[in-house]
Amino acid sequence: MAEKVDLDSIVKRMISEIQSGELVDDNLKLPSEPLLMKHYQITHYALRQALKQMNLMGYVYQVHGVGTFVRHQQTRDSIAIEHETGLSEKMRRIGINLTTKTASQRVIKASEADFLSKTYHFKDDDELIDIKRYRCLDGKPYLMEHSYYRKSLIDNIPMKALYGSLFEYFEESRKTQIGFIDEIIMSTFLPQDAAEFMNLSVNSPSLLINDESYLSNGELLAFSKQYYNYENTKIFVVKKIH
Amino acid sequence: MAEKVDLDSIVKRMISEIQSGELVDDNLKLPSEPLLMKHYQITHYALRQALKQMNLMGYVYQVHGVGTFVRHQQTRDSIAIEHETGLSEKMRRIGINLTTKTASQRVIKASEADFLSKTYHFKDDDELIDIKRYRCLDGKPYLMEHSYYRKSLIDNIPMKALYGSLFEYFEESRKTQIGFIDEIIMSTFLPQDAAEFMNLSVNSPSLLINDESYLSNGELLAFSKQYYNYENTKIFVVKKIH
DNA sequence: GAGTGGTCTAGACCACCTT
DNA sequence: AGGTGGTCTAGACCACTCG
Numbered sequence: 001m002a003e004k005v006d007l008d009s010i011v012k013r014m015i016s017e018i019q020s021g022e023l024v025d026d027n028l029k030l031p032s033e034p035l036l037m038k039h040y041q042i043t044h045y046a047l048r049q050a051l052k053q054m055n056l057m058g059y060v061y062q063v064h065g066v067g068t069f070v071r072h073q074q075t076r077d078s079i080a081i082e083h084e085t086g087l088s089e090k091m092r093r094i095g096i097n098l099t100t101k102t103a104s105q106r107v108i109k110a111s112e113a114d115f116l117s118k119t120y121h122f123k124d125d126d127e128l129i130d131i132k133r134y135r136c137l138d139g140k141p142y143l144m145e146h147s148y149y150r151k152s153l154i155d156n157i158p159m160k161a162l163y164g165s166l167f168e169y170f171e172e173s174r175k176t177q178i179g180f181i182d183e184i185i186m187s188t189f190l191p192q193d194a195a196e197f198m199n200l201s202v203n204s205p206s207l208l209i210n211d212e213s214y215l216s217n218g219e220l221l222a223f224s225k226q227y228y229n230y231e232n233t234k235i236f237v238v239k240k241i242h
Numbered sequence: 243m244a245e246k247v248d249l250d251s252i253v254k255r256m257i258s259e260i261q262s263g264e265l266v267d268d269n270l271k272l273p274s275e276p277l278l279m280k281h282y283q284i285t286h287y288a289l290r291q292a293l294k295q296m297n298l299m300g301y302v303y304q305v306h307g308v309g310t311f312v313r314h315q316q317t318r319d320s321i322a323i324e325h326e327t328g329l330s331e332k333m334r335r336i337g338i339n340l341t342t343k344t345a346s347q348r349v350i351k352a353s354e355a356d357f358l359s360k361t362y363h364f365k366d367d368d369e370l371i372d373i374k375r376y377r378c379l380d381g382k383p384y385l386m387e388h389s390y391y392r393k394s395l396i397d398n399i400p401m402k403a404l405y406g407s408l409f410e411y412f413e414e415s416r417k418t419q420i421g422f423i424d425e426i427i428m429s430t431f432l433p434q435d436a437a438e439f440m441n442l443s444v445n446s447p448s449l450l451i452n453d454e455s456y457l458s459n460g461e462l463l464a465f466s467k468q469y470y471n472y473e474n475t476k477i478f479v480v481k482k483i484h
Numbered sequence: 485g486a487g488t489g490g491t492c493t494a495g496a497c498c499a500c501c502t503t
Numbered sequence: 504a505g506g507t508g509g510t511c512t513a514g515a516c517c518a519c520t521c522g
Contacts, residue, residue: 005511032488043512048490061422063459065488065519072361078426081323081479119314178483180303184320185477187429187449187470205447205472207429216483217305217501228429230447235427237323241420241458242490247492274507285493290509307500307507459520484509 005046011053013040018070030060030068056082058238078234098142101197103133103162113148117212117223127151133162134197140232144194147224154221170221179216183209185235194227205230247288253295255282260312272302272310298324300480320476340384343439345375345404355390359454359465369393375404376439382474386436389466396463412463421458427451427477436469447472 017023023030030036037047051068054060057080062068108130110122122128129149136142149157154176161169170176190198190206198204207228213221259265265272272278279289293310296302299322304310350372352364364370371391378384391399396418403411412418432440432448440446449470455463 007510033490034488044490044514045511049510051489058424061456061460062489063421063520064490065521066459067488069460081481179305180483181481182300183479183481185427185449185479186475187447187472189447203445205429205431207427214303217308218303218311230429233428237425237427239323239423239425241422249491275509276507286495286509287492291491293508304508305501306509307502309507 005042007046007050007053010040010042010046010050014050014054015059024070028070028072030070032067053082055240056238058236078236080236097138098165099136099139100163101134101136101141103131103159105129105131105157105162107151114146115223115225116148117220119212120220120223129154129157131157131162131166134194137232140229141198142229142232144191144197144227145224146226147222149222150220153215153219176221177216178213178221179218180214182212182214184211185209188227190227190230198229200229200231207233207235247284249288249292249295252282252284252288252292256292256296257301266312270312272312274309295324297482298480300478320478322478339380340407341378341381342405343376343378343383345373345401347371347373347399347404349393356388357465357467358390359462361454362462362465371396371399373399373404373408376436379474383440383471384474385468385470386433386439387466387468389464391464392462395457395461418463419458420455420463421460422456424454424456425451426453430469432469432472440471442471442473449475449477 014023018030031039033044033047037044040047040050042050051060051062055062058071060068060070106129108128109124110116110126110128111124113128113130116122127150129151131145131147131149133145133147134141134143135145154170157166157169167178170178186208187205188208190200190202190204192202194206195202195204207230209226209228210224211226212223215221256265260272273281275286275289275293279286282289282292284292293302293304297304300313302310302312348371350370351366352358352368352370353366355370355372358364369392371393373387373389373391375387375389376383376385377387396412399408399411409420412420428450429447430450432442432444432446434444436448437444437446449472451468451470452466453468454465457463
């Protein structure tokens with residue numbers, strides 16, 4: 001590898017150069033790939049990686065044989081699902097405004113858990129850290145999160161992390177790097193404690209995300225249920241057909 | 243390009259060879275990338291494209307410096323979101339069991355529509371085809387779909403397509419190839435007509451997908467609201483962190 | 485035919501994990 | 504040190520669109 005290219009910084013440059021208008025023509029068309037390669041001093045491969053990321057963000061689209069175009073502005077009030085995201089810009093922005101109102105943790109046996117992972121089989125006396133958090137977005141009640149962490153892998157979670165970002169806490173402590181997360185998205189009735197927190201009635205709908213976090217070596221670290229306030233939660237996805 | 247490789251067929255081969263057990267060892271570990279390259283007679287680049295796809299399907303995971311592993315079997319009763327899917331196997335399978343119970347269409351003016359696209363601005367007298375479909379999965383009520391197609395792009399939809407797959411109908415008629423689809427996923431109250439169809443009460447929750455389909459040249463083709471039965475709808479996503 | 489995006493080969497080198 | 508996955512270069516060729 002001749003040199004580390006740093007895709008993220010190129011994506012940032014492209015976005016800022018698009019926004020300032022110096023990269024797009026009147027039809028919202030970007031320069032051709034050969035020109036962009038010269039402009040950023042990268043090869044076809046690296047450029048296409050960057051463009052792919054911007055495609056998934058819903059920021060541009062490409063038309064075979066015609067060109068690359070900036071998309072008309074998206075609804076930006078939603079969480080984008082980008083499979084290949086490493087604590088993306090959007091998450092950071094959200095993370096800043098995301099605060100934890102109340103949180104609790106205690107250690108329990110696997111047999112005492114309200115729910116378990118579908119894929120991992122626990123022994124009855126495996127220890128789990130049971131965490132419940134009530135969180136706000138921009139001050140408004142946003143989600144209730146009930147999660148279980150495997151004590152054998154983590155053993156202690158400081159209160160500071162509980163009231164900030166657990167994700168960042170794990171990323172920073174080198175031994176527990178998260179590799180991938182499975183998410184199952186559903187709609188269901190809002191449970192009572194979440195309803196009280198959100199000032200909604202018990203029979204309100206709720207977006208439920210059931211997730212399982214795995215370390216980069218494939219071991220299951222944690223699993224959780226997250227009940228989102230249906231009034232202010234939107235998930236955005238771009239599907240590309242080919 | 244020396245030869246067209248056909249990633250899909252390689253992915254299929256890999257999956258069948260994994261399932262028959264001839265490709266995995268006792269630790270569910272696959273051969274190293276150099277060996278796989280020889281086995282399938284493809285280069286590093288093509289192999290990694292195939293592995294990437296299998297990663298997104300949640301079928302395997304890779305550990306840097308260690309190897310590639312088959313994942314413990316997933317919950318397969320859910321729709322997988324794969325950004326880069328071209329009418330994937332899973333969609334086909336679903337498509338087979340997905341039937342339309344009742345459907346209706348009529349032509350209206352944009353000003354008469356119940357809702358419009360957020361990104362595209364219509365003139366009041368732009369014509370839209372207004373379609374409503376009630377659909378079942380394996381015979382059970384599954385979703386109510388209310389969609390609007392731009393008459394200027396499509397002008398006629400045969401009843402046959404209405405009762406089968408509209409998506410496939412558009413793909414087959416060369417002039418209306420779909421390039422990408424935006425989806426916004428939310429949770430909300432089930433509207434009355436959908437509730438009656440699903441035999442649920444009006445205040446039941448529902449998974450609502452608000453989507454916009456674009457042609458491969460970037461033009462908006464259609465937009466719709468799909469209300470899914472919360473009892474049998476799950477969406478599956480794998481997020482990779484790096 | 486000229487120009488655009490899309491895919492692939494071949495080969496190099498980096499980053500990580502195990503021993 | 505040696506093997507594994509991860510990223511990049513350089514260059515070729517394919518597929519599509521438009522005048």
